[in-house]
Amino acid sequence: MTRRLGAAAAMVVAAGFLTLLARDTWHWSRAVHDADARAALSTVTPRAWQADETLPAGLVRRLLGIDDDLAFRRTAATALQLASQEPTAAGHKQRSIVEAALVRLARGGDPVRASIAADDLGVLLYADPPSPDQAANAYLDPTQTGPSNLQTPEQKAQLQFTNAARLDPDNDNAQRNLELMLRRPLPAPQKGSPQPGGSERLGHRGSGARPAGHGY
Structure with a gap:
């Protein structure tokens, strides 16, 4: 019994x-x-990808194997959110962290995700102010031998849009952003270049258009 x-x-x-x-x-x-x-x-906040869980410690999330999918979406959303804001000294560290995360994603093995990351990085770099004392940043342009401040925000962005379009020719956002950049005359690289402007805005219609999750 x-x-x-x-x-x-x-x-x-x-x-x-x-x-x-x-x-x-x-x-x-x-x-x-x-x-x-x-x-x-x-554009949505990174917290948009959050679920109401009953089981503790993110058990289901780990079982589904979606942590990398969520990290990808949240990083992209954060990048586009930062790109829509006026750069400040207080937000410089966060922008640097997000840019570094996008660089890693752009070098990943999934060309679709890498293309989206490179495109988002281009949008974020385009919104960055030029810095006269900016240190060398080889990851922005691996062929660059001099300090990264020799490039304007437009030139840095165009490199990323070109890379994004090459990685995934079906990435409409990247193709559109690259087309807009090619239609703009690029100023000669110099220190203290003004913030790029224009009537047409670069970026995404939203922060979505992400590839489907691989975990489920």
Whole structure:
């Protein structure tokens, strides 16, 4: 009798766990889908990709294997959010962190994601103010031997848009941004160049258009 009661209790616990597992799985799937849909239409915050979980410690998220997908989406959303804001000294560190993260993604093995990352990096670099004492940044242009401040924000951005279009010819945002850059006369590289302007804005229609998650 005791064994039967123990087995019955174990089955009840297992059934409850599976119910919660299914609930959290559905919530994550729905949350990512909804956030992607909103991001395809307008800029969203990185917190858009968040689900209401019942099981502790992100168990379902890890089981689904979507941590890299979420990190990719949140990094891209943060980049476009920063690009829409006026650069400040206080936000310089965050911009540098996001730019470095985009560089790593742009060098990844997935050409679609790498293209999106390079395109987002171009948008962010375009919005960066030129810095007279900027140190060498080889990752912005691997062929560059001198200090990175010899390039204007437009030139840095154009390099990334070109790379994005090469990585994924179907990336419409990258193609559009590159076309806009090629239609603008690029100033000669020099220190203290003015912030680029113009009536047409670079960027995405939204922060979405992300490839589907690989975890589920």
